[in-house]
Amino acid sequence: MTTKRKIVNVIAAILKYGLLILGSVFTVLPFIWMISSSLKTPSELIAVPPALFPEVPQWQNYKDAWAAAPFARYFVNTLIVTTCTTCGVLVTTVLSAFAFSRLNFPGKKTVFSLFLATLMIPGEMLIITNYETIINLKWIDSYKAMIVPWISSAFYIYLLTRFFMQVPESLYLAAKVDKCSDFKYMIKIMVPMNKQAIFSIAILNIISSWNAFLWPLLVTNSQEMRVLSNGLVRFQTEAGSSTELIMAASCMLVMPIIIIYLFLRKYIIEGVTRSGLKG
C-alpha cells in the first residue's frame, strides 16, 4: 500500500514539475530568444533552421544600437516620467480611494459614478483632445506634457476603493475614539494594510508608463525629450528592419523592468493574486 502511494506521489510530482517546467519554458523562451537574437549576425538571425544561440556573440550589436540614438538621454527621460507619474498616481489614488471608501460627503456616489463612467471612454478618443489641450497650454516638448495627463487613473481609484472598503469600519471608529485624524488613519492604518494592492498599482503603472509610445511621441519634438520606446523605431524603415539591433535595444529597454521585478517579486505576486488581476 505504501509503495503504491509512493509511486502515485512520485508520478504526481513528475506531472506537477513537468507542467511547471513546460510553463516556465513557454514564458522564458521569448526572453531567451530576444537575448540570443540580439547577439546574432543578420544572416544568423534569418537562418533556417534557426539556431538557438549565436556562434560568436555579437556584442557589437549593443554598441551599434546604443550609438544609433541618444539612449542614455532617453533612459533618463523615461525614468523621470515613470517615477513622476507613478508617484502622482499613488498620491491621487490613495487620497481619492480613501475619500470614496471611508469619508462621507455630499455627492459622493455621483462623483464616484462619474469616475466609473470615464472608464467607458476609450483612451484613443481622448488623445486628440488632450493633445490640443497640451498645445494650448504651450506644454509641447516638456516633461509636464508627458506626466500631468497621467497622474490620475479612474481604474486604479476604483480598484483601491474596493480594497479600502474591505477594511472593517470598526477599525476606523476605534481610531476615531482614540482621536486619530482621518489623514493619520489613512497613512498609519489603511496604507500599510493594503500595501500589496498599492504595490500592484505602482507596478502596473510603471509598466504602462515605461512602455508608453504614442503619447510621448505626440507631445515631444526634440531628441532631448524623447523616451526609450521612441528609440526603438529607429531601426525600422519602409523597406526592412535591422532586427538584431531592435532586439539589442529591446534588451536594454526591458532590463530595468526585469530588475525591478526581481526585487519586488514578492509584493507583485501577492498583490496580483489577491486582487484577482491578471498580469
Next chain:
Amino acid sequence: MKLKKFGASVLAMTMAASMMVGCGETAADTTEAPATETPATETPATEAPAAETPATEEAPAAEAKNIEATEITFWHAMNGNLESVLTEITDEFNASNEYGIKVTLVNQGAYGDLQTKLQASAAADALPDLAQAYNNWLTPYIDKAVKLDDFVATDFDNWEDIIPAYRDECSEFGFIHAVPYNKSTYVLFYNKTMFEELGIEVPQTWADVEAAAKTVMDAKNIAFIGYDDLAGVVEASLHQDGADYVDATGALFNDEKGLETCTYLSNLYNNGYARLVGEDGYFSNVISNQNIASYVGSSAGVSYIKAEGWDLGVAPLPGNVKKAANMAGTNIVMFAQDSNKQLAAWEYLKYILSTEAMTKWAVNTGYLPVRQSSYETAEYKAYMDENVCAAACYEQAKDFFFSPTFDASNDIRSTVPSTVEQLVYDKADAQTWLDTIVKAINDQY
C-alpha cells in the same frame, strides 16, 4: 436602486456624448474644409509672388528677396543613415543661406508614427512648417497644405526637370501641394547565381515569369517570386495588363482584363511559383537564405539583402501588354501659414531639390533622384555603374505610375493585402480572386 438608475443614465450619457464627439469631428471636417481653404492656402500663395515680383523686375539676383531670419521645422521619418544624410544636407543649407534661415529637423519615428502625429496635429491646428507625407495621408487635411504653384512658377529653376510621374503625383489634388523627395520604386531582385546555374534569363514578360518559375520549381522545389506589397502587385499587374485599378467611384477592373490579371496571379500562387512572405515580413530575408529565386520589393530595401555566397541582380519589373512600376516614398508638403516662413521654407526646398544636393542625397541614401539632371551628373552615372539597383530603377523611370488618392484609398491599401493573403491560403480560382478583390475594394466606399 436610485444609484443604479443614476449610474445607468450617467453611462448612457457618456456613451451618447462619446458618439457625438465622434460624429462632430467628421462633420466639422467636411463642412469646414471648403471654408478654411480660401484663407489658408490662397492668401499666402498670392502674397508670395507679390514678394517675388520686385525680385524678378529689379534684378534676377536673389538678394532682392526680403526674407527675415526665421526657424523652420521639418518633420520627417528618415532613420539611420538616411537621417544622417538629411541632417548633413540641412546643415549645409543652414550654414550657407544668406537670410539666416534655420531649418530644424524633427524625427517623428517611422512612417506610421509620422502619419499619426500629422493627423493629430492637423486636428489640433499645430502642423509643422514642412513635413514628409504620402498623398493618401493628406485627404483629411489637404486644405491645410500650401499651394506651391506660384512658387514653382516664379521661383524654381526648372520644374520640367522633375521626373514627370513625380510632378503628376505632386499635383494630384488639382494644384501643386508638395515636392517629391525620397522616392523609390519597386524592382525585381533576383539571385543571379541561381539564374545562371539554371540558365534563366531575367524575365521581361509574364510569360517569361511563368516559364522561369517552372524551371526553378522543377530544379529546386522553391518558389520563384514573391511580393513585399500585395496591394502594390495587384495594382501594378493591372497596369501592366493595360487595365485600371481604382478611382474615387470604385474598382475599375471587374472585366476581362481584370480576370486576365487575376488568372496570372492566382496561377502563380496556386502552382507554388509565388509564395507569401509570412513571418519574415520582407522577402529580403527569404532571398538572403536562397529560399526564393526573386522578389519584387522597394529599391530602398536593397541594403537589407545579404548576398553571402551568391550574387544579387536587380531588374525592372516584368510587364505584359506594357510595363508599369509602382513608385514609393514620400513627398514634402508645406504647411507654414506665415508668409515669411513660406518664403523661407521654399528656399530650403529649392536647396534640397537642387541638382547638386539631390545627387548627393541619392548617391548616399539609395533613393532615386527626382530630377533628370541629377541622373545625368557624372557622379550619379558613376554610382549607377557600381550599383545594379540604381541602374534598374533608372531604366524603368519612364514606366512609373502612382496610386490615386481619394477618401477610401487608405482603407483600400490596408484591405487588399489581407484579402489577397486569404485567397492564396484558399487556393482560390481566378474568378474568385477577381470577385473577392473587387468586393473588398468596393466595400471601402
